[in-house]
Amino acid sequence: MKRLRDDIFYIFKGLKEIHRIRPWLLTHLVIRGIFEAITPFINIYMSALIIDGINDGETFQLLMEYAGITISLNLIVALLIRLMNRFIQILKEELNHKYEMVLSQKIIDMDYTSIENPETHRLREKIKDIRNMSNGGIWLLVTSFQELIKCLFVIIFSVALTFSLFTLSGGNELSGIYSFVASPIFSLILGVCILANVIISMYANATVTKKMHRIMNEVIPFNRIFGYYINSYLSSYHAGKDIRIYNQKGLIESESMALFGGANVTLSKLSNNQMKYSGITTTSTVIITTLIYLFVGLKALAGLFGIGSIIRYVGSINEFTGAFTSFMNQLAMMRANNESMKVFFDFLDIPSQMYQGTLPVEKRALCHDGDNDYEIEFRKVSFKYPSSENYTLRDVSLKLKIGERLAVVGMNGSGKTTLIKLLCRLYDPTEGEILLNGINIKKYNYDEYMSIFSVVFQDFKLFSFSLGQNVAAKVDYDKAKVEAFLAEAGFGERYNEMPDGTETCLYKDFDENGVEISGGEAQKIALARALYKEAPFIILDEPTAALDPIAEYEIYSKFNEIVGNKTAIYISHRLSSCRFCDDIAVFHEGKLIQRGSHEELVSKAGGKYHELWYAQAQYYAVTSN
Missing domain, CATH: 3.40.50.300 (P-loop containing nucleotide triphosphate hydrolases)
Incomplete structure (x- = not known):
């Protein structure tokens, strides 16, 4: 029970965080989920009306009106879904940007004690690994939520359209097997079977998802090292010299293949795990679906409803079966994803323990005259x-x-x-x-x-921004001051070679025309930055x-x-x-x-x-x- 409460807590906390980071995204997902859920039932319901109309000898004009309504509703809903998709895509892009800013802002705001704590970096790296491996954490919560909402409304609509199936009875006119199928007892038995299927599906999906996340966690170390070689080391032009001088090609290939082999063994376990439990779920679902079809067929043979109702019931049952299975899968994934959400919140909840004073520095009685x-x-x-x-x-x-x-x-x-x-x-x-x-x-x-204080540490960093922005540590800067302090720091001659002056971009990460600078030149720029602050x-x-x-x-x-x-x-x-x-x-x-x-x-x-x-x-x- 405690585990269930914790799961619910992290799911709702995660949804609340998504809403905080990007308001209206969840609302748009709910609206789109309703439209996507109603789409198949337009055809199911209207098809049943048309077939009943044909069977009852309705006029051609009425049947054409039914067809026109069907086409119109499908067109309207499809356009609304496309419009919602456009809004949702924009909101997701904004969520992506703001999500990364939330993590970065946490790093900026936390105590430096926490910055140098290896546990902080472990949590941050794990958040990145979780996203790279399975798009987990907040991103899986968004994906699962939108699918969950859709499935929930499909279940609601399908139950609404099939509810009469369980309440229809032929009274005393039926006998034998037809009488039993139409009785409340059979409906109760079928309800118990459906509940059993729910329990089996919940257990199987929860188990497979839990094991999947555990196995995926085993892959994370492989992925991290492999990602370092591919995305960080090999893609950095700075590494080119060492790779050639020390002939590192063989080492990198050997390490990469070893990692790839280890990851394959782990992923094979994941595949076997999914096959085992998906087989259980599929078997259970097939059995309950067969019983429902038998239920519908026997009631139809007993003459309790017409051909159109058969289409309505069968179509709704198919939608219910698929939606229910997906609903259970998404619910299990959301629960398993809570381990990733916990990592995210553990990172955000790192406390700031350094005491923040209130005394203004400039208002203190100074030792001598003058603000400095x-x-x-x-x-x-x-x-x-x-x-x-x-x-x-x-x-x-x-x-x-x-x-x-x-x-x-x-x-x-x-x-x-x-x-x-x-x-x-x-x-x-x-x-x-x-x-x-x-x-x-x-x-x-x-x-x-x-x-x-103005400080130039041993491990100072310059950014792939303009020279002026690096010196001023601001987007907007005083060009004259930047040039003066660069000259004082001994960067004058090199500055004269800069093609765009203070607007020259350093390095080539963002600008192919960026200027590469030496370590000594970087140190002079860092010194100019310290002087620019005028502390x-x-x-x-x-x-x-x-x-x-x-x-x-x-x-x-x-x-x-x-x-x-x-x-x-x-x-x-x-x-x-x-x-x-x-x-x-x-x-x-x-x-x-x-x-x-x-x-x-x-x-x-x-x-x-x-x-x-x-x-x-x-x-x-x-x-x-």
Whole structure:
């Protein structure tokens, strides 16, 4: 019973979500379902009238009127169905677009903690796999709902047209088998048989659909890897070099065929499962249909109704049988599809646990005069990622005032990037607190707090949009500002080669005339994007990692000019960049172990910074024989 309640809950929740995403779609499906359901009964009912008219000797004019009504009704209903199909196709396209936007918006809105959680990506990938494999989830619910509505009205119309079949009786005039068939007892027996057929069909369809979804889930891993090779790896022109240099053709073919073979074994189980249970359903349906035809035939032979009624009853029974079988199938599919719907809602229901403050940043009493005066303080901050038992940062305390240049250095895994994630409030500290002008950053309005930072992370992304839109991160942008900041970021010469200036599309994903850019060029564009935001804090995580030494020197030689009066934090493995900073913080194994200027730290023999500096400097030392 609980399972049934859960099934009903997810079906209705899914329908409600469809209506929320695209209102009126379900209403149009219901209307079309009624028109599609009534179509066969126009011919059944009118054919019975015409045959009865012929049998009763009605006039030719009346028979032609019946034929005209039949043709007219069929034409009107067919036109209405085509009109509804047009509306429904548009609504489905809008549902498709808005559905993807709902999933994307959820990713945008959720806590960054959830973004980095593998479970979040597992759910998102499973939603995609479900759709690719069986068009499941919301899409199967839409398909099943429209078929279910049609079948429901076919059943209603067929029952309405055959109801009199079960109530007709010949009284005392009939005898023998005819008397028994016309009696309420036989109708009751037939009703019990129909109910038994319903139960058998429900059980068989529920079982086969449940097993089908379980088997299809086994295919998902095959499909995911196969899809990666075909849709992602081979279709990407970036992979062409590796495929040729490392002769990966044999590897890809071997893996693909192995996956294809494994999927075939699984799909064979699916086919055997469907044959087994469809045989049970077919046998049950044939038996009950035979009994109904026998019921109709014997009553007709008993003279209880005419030839036209035979056509009406037989036609309606055929429609009922097909609709009922399909109705059970769709109901079973909707119930089995609830596992996919649960995945969808589990994804949408991922909670936002990060506290959203209310204090406006710009209305705080600042440390000094001017809107850009801020002081950041880490006070005994420790942090470990949600999925880890080990601390990435331990007991970190530091202050950073407006206009300072801070370099954060250390070996890989020392906690440098984690420090920035905490500063930008992508995560909250496990212990301790971070203060902005003496106030815990949790108390500030989240969006306003984020607005004071411009960050270029190591794994920054550029989009296949125009250059100007990439820099401004907006559809509409200030062209003069874009050009100025591109020049400051060292992209000036390359910009002069852009065929359409700021309107030049990057990459070729959407525009065959798009411009391919190198990693170093992309890094300069990302730096220009950070400058365009004009936030008081600018944070660069390995800002010159993809630049050649000359380009790196050009960036750092006008370092102060680029940053202006902003506070700058740099994370870098190239310690030569630290010489341009006022202050250097050295991290090791999650702890802040040294802090000072380049000259102070490099002079401390035995210190970590001294060790790192000379470990790199040896590769640049000039030797002579």
